[in-house]
Amino acid sequence: MAIISFEHVGKRYGGRFEAVADLNFSIERGEMVFLTGHSGAGKSSVLKLLTCLERPSRGKVVVGGRDLNTLRNSQIPFYRRQIGVVFQDHQLLFDRTVFDNVALPLLIQGIPPQDAARRVRAALDKVGLLYREKALPIELSGGEQQRVGIARAVVNKPALLLADEPTGNLDPQLSADIMRLFEDFNRIGTTVLLASHDLALIARLRHRILRLRQGRLIADEEGA
């Protein structure tokens, strides 16, 4: 069963500009999929639709069997808690330690502190930053900051992990490391949808690729 499906989805801004037009695709549970295209091709819009930052102008987006159009505004926070999101600029809070940043989703959900601490350390361990838990994000390198962002996205063990240009600001070596991290999560069953314009890198990784141009799907290439 598909975990994500876009059915004739369109998104217009301001009545004229069409960010996404008649988009149709679906992603199966456990897949790892790249979403690519030039900037303005609609990658960000797809992720915004998936995180309910935007509502489609036409069609429907179904995640985990639930049509997102049927989510009430008050339900959106609870929906978001079930997906992990990694942002290009990692969106860490610089006045809190690495530990507190990763613990944020658990704090929001009201997980008891001891339980939360255990999960935070497990997530930090997975991204190899357990020893930096007391550091402030500013003391970390760009690659390390992004790994903290990933730890925060997976601390809640989401079934679906979304990433928006997670390697956007990193050099090739670090980008490859980050990609390997996503593959690790994918290997244990997490569905990963990753937007990236780093064509060379994603071509090497041999996963399914969805190519967008001007808001339309122009290619859906199966991975090896």
Add this chain to the structure above:
Amino acid sequence: MTQSDKNSAGKSAAQQKSASQPTVAGQKRKRGANTSKLSLDARYESWLRHHRQVAVDSAERLIRHPVASILTMLAIAIALVLPAMLWLGLGSVRALDYDLDSSARVTVYMESGASAKQVSELADEIRNEQSVGSVKVITADEGLHEFQQALGVNDATSLLDANPLPATLLVTPKEREPGAVDALSRQLGELNGVDEARVDLEWLERLHDIGVLGQRLTLGLAVLFGLGVLLVVGNTIRLAVENRRKEIEVVTLIGATHAFVRRPFLYSGAWYGLGGGVLAVALLTLGRGWLSSPISALAQSYGSDYVMPALGFSGSLLLLICSILLGLLGAWIAVGRHLADIRAR
């Protein structure tokens, strides 16, 4: 913790539960430490824990910028002091008014020569009237005695053949509204055996008008200055929201509810209100200490034992509660407006 708080906690937990129905997985999630599902009790626990954390955290944020916080609280305090002073003043006017209770009293003069029995029968009859609070009987002899005392002579009767004073009934009405007193006075004047009923309506009306004016003035100023407090708190919270914009955006993206985002700012507003209220009580207490001795001296020179009214415990408590509520309300309005703004981006 009040019962209603508990109820709303239970309710919000229940809402969260029902709202969390849509699962991405669409599959049955395992129970236990691995999942994010929590029992109702655990939710209530975590709700309480978060409130405690946020209360402490927002207090610490205020303490980290002591000068700015004190200035905000002082602005709130000053806005509260004026209406509170007027309110106290109104209380003392009411107390004065109470001393002048006689102004609302209807004096009923009996026809002269009425017997003691007739007087007491009439007094009973008037007592049974619905609009009458109390009746005091002054017999002709008592009246003469008072008269002599007031004149400072011992033996006025020696100059007169008989006591010229009629028996008098002092009737205090229940309602002190001028129209009602006037009606009662007319009604009493027409009773059998009554010569005349009198009331100083003009004075009563004046007092009544002063009372109404004072009340409206106090209310008007209280509303105006309450609005001032809202603006002060609202503006301060607006800046706080702006400063934490990034944090708000991030927690919203990872699933924070509106209540979660709003909570720290509401606590800040409540702390500002509490601080402002405490300062206002302090200012009023100091001000009273400063003014009370010259005012008592002045009052004494007029032969009055007027004492400046104090806030007292219940007054202070009321002021604090109002101040906290105004802080909360100001924060609520500011946060609501600016969160909508942030989300729109």
